[in-house]
Amino acid sequence: MSQSHALSDDQVGQELKKMTAFIKQEAMEKGREIEIKADEEFAIEKSKLVRQETAAIDSTYAKKFKSAQMSQQITRSTVANKTRLKVLSARQELLDTIFEQAQKKLGEATKDKGKYTEILKNLALEGFYALNEQKLQVRGRKKDNDLIKKALEGACKEYKEKTKKEIEATIDEANPLPEGSTGGLSIVGGGGKIDINNTFEERLTLLQDNALPSVRTTLFGKNENRKFYD
Template sequence: MSSQALSDDQVATELKKMTAFIKQEALEKAREIQIKADEEFAIEKSKLVRSETSSIDGQYEKKFKQASMSQQITRSTMANKTRLRVLSARQSVLDDLFEQTRGKVGDVSKRGDYVEIMKGLLLEGLYALNEPKVQIRVRKADIDIVQQAFEGAKKECKENLGKEVEVEIIGKDPLPEDSAGGMYIIGGQGKIEINNTLEERLRICETDSLPSVRVTLFGKNENRKFTD
């Protein structure tokens, strides 16, 4: 029995081997756990980094859009203010131009071609009415001028309309002497009246000719698709 029993040294040796084996197993297991823990940490860290990066990118994109929108609004506001200032300045130029013209329209009656001007105004009314007899109202100062103008107008009407035209000057209701000149042409038995005074022609010029005046002064507006 004693021959089969292990000595104390042998038992100690076996215990050391078992202890070393268990310790080695524990160390390997600990390394496996550490590796797995490191992998899981790296994965969670990567997820967290991606999540935070995405959140930061989203916040940046939102702030960038807000900043871009704010810049667009600012640019649009400044552009509109500039456009309004330009339009206001241009309108001021037009107002001054027509105001100066209104101040000088009275000088037309002092020109050497005033007879021809009156003839043209008279012819325009005669052609529009196309009647054998019309009445006109003029300033007393223009009566002689109109009579001269009528001689030429009568001849042209005969050539172009093929008929004689009679013009009666209404002496009892002349145009005011402080008016610029021109005439009222009356037909249709007093029911139709054509205002061909110089003031009216200037007013028509201010409205009907305004687009062409704008182009002459300021150039063509490239942003306008239609000019009518």
């Protein structure tokens, strides 16, 4: 090799420095690229993990919230039902008390003989019209026999006047009402097969069954949940 083309030690050193600087620069740029890419991948993975955890947390919260809502609804329903049952029980107790008091007062209607005779007459007439027979028997308390006879006279007379039909009503003394009865009559027809129970106890029972809705409305007002009325 000629001397003109030979490089000096200084020139070689400079070239090496240039090459070293170039390689170092390339390495730094490559390192930055790798770092940037790593940061991007980290950010992406981090965002993915955050979304997954957020979704898991949201799902867990939704389940717990739904469970809490159901538990709250069950509690409310239980409390409402218990309260409703207590109200219904209190109302029924009041109604029972009212009819018990009415039961105790039934006998008071027999104290005024004039009024009681009129009541017996009307009870007998009701049976007469319902049975529409020529001969009937009437059962009452033994101690009321005198009043019943008088009542039957008036009832037969009125029946004949209203229907233009003959009727004969007698007291069935062999089968009186129990002495524990509070009063009233039982009208028997159809050869003893048909019995219209017009005793005070039976009339109160009918009243209790038929008038109970009206009594409830009077005491407690209309039932907002009821859509149909007879």
